[in-house]
Amino acid sequence: MFGLSGTAPFGLSGTGSSDYREPKPCAKPRNCCTSGPLNYPNKESYGFLLTTRRLCADDSSAPPAAGASTHFANPPLTHVTLVWQEGVREDWLRFGKPVAERIIDRRTRIESYAPRQLFALARWAANDFGTVRSALDIVRAVGRTEPYTTVPQVDPGGELLLSVRTWPRVRRVLALIDAVEAGGTDPCAAAPDYWRHAHNRLAAGLPPRAYAPGRHRVWLRRRKLWP
Structure with a gap:
């Protein structure tokens, strides 16, 4: 099939090679904890199946444990809507450890994150002419008083750390992860x-620096200073 206006010869609309279909198989499984169905009524379920995530013992991004000293007893959650219709619309979390998950139907689910948790949301869609959307956002869930950026399918939004569009750029970020x-x-x-560094370097057409173990140790010490 010949490409539409603005695309490479013999390519499908908006693509330069056959790798536009690469997202079709589900991405690499996330490193997250198992979940189980809730067996008690929940006022937020609205008749849908709710599950909870069991927080890993070493989950440093997890919210404070019950009884811990916090400014708010019930921190707000950030909800991420995911739709999976193979070959048409495919949303997935490349990484993230949700504290709750709601199954809406066979194609749709909602994952919830506590403040300060990070997650990577990938969104891909295609039609008869080829890829119409390839995007990946790395977002930090925020608390009640923190400013946030609106992000598609993220309610209410979050601190946007990295955002790329087009499949070649998405693939580069997946390689970084x-x-x-x-x-x-x-x-x-x-x-x-x-x-943030990776976003700025990619926007400037430069390769991001590697995430060295030493840099991570410095970050862990810095995080201990959080209130």
Whole structure:
């Protein structure tokens, strides 16, 4: 099929090669905890199945434990809507450790994150002419008094650390996340400043620096100073 206006010859609309279909298989499984169905009524379920995430013992991005000293007893949650219709619309979390999950139907679910948790939301869609959307956002969930940026499918929004569009750029960010994991660091626990750095370098057409173990140790010491 010939490409539409503004695309490379013999390519589908908005694509330069056959890799526009690469998101079709589900992405690499996230490093997250298992979930189980709730067996008691919940006023927020509205008739839908609710599950909870069991927080990992080493989940440094998890919210404070019950009984811990916090300014608010019930911190607000950030809700992420995910739709999966293979080959048409495919949303997934490359990383993230939700504290709750709501199953809406066979294609849609909502994951919820507590303040300060990080997650990477990938969104891909296509039609008969090719890819119409390839995007990846790395977001930090915020508290009640923190400013936030609106992000599609994220309610109410969050602190946007990295945002890229087009599949080649999304693939580069996925490779960066793989490299962070290969270095022994959970992307959920990586320094937010690193993802800002990666965003700025990619926007300038420069390769981001590697996330070194030393940088992560400095971040862990800095985080201990949080109130």
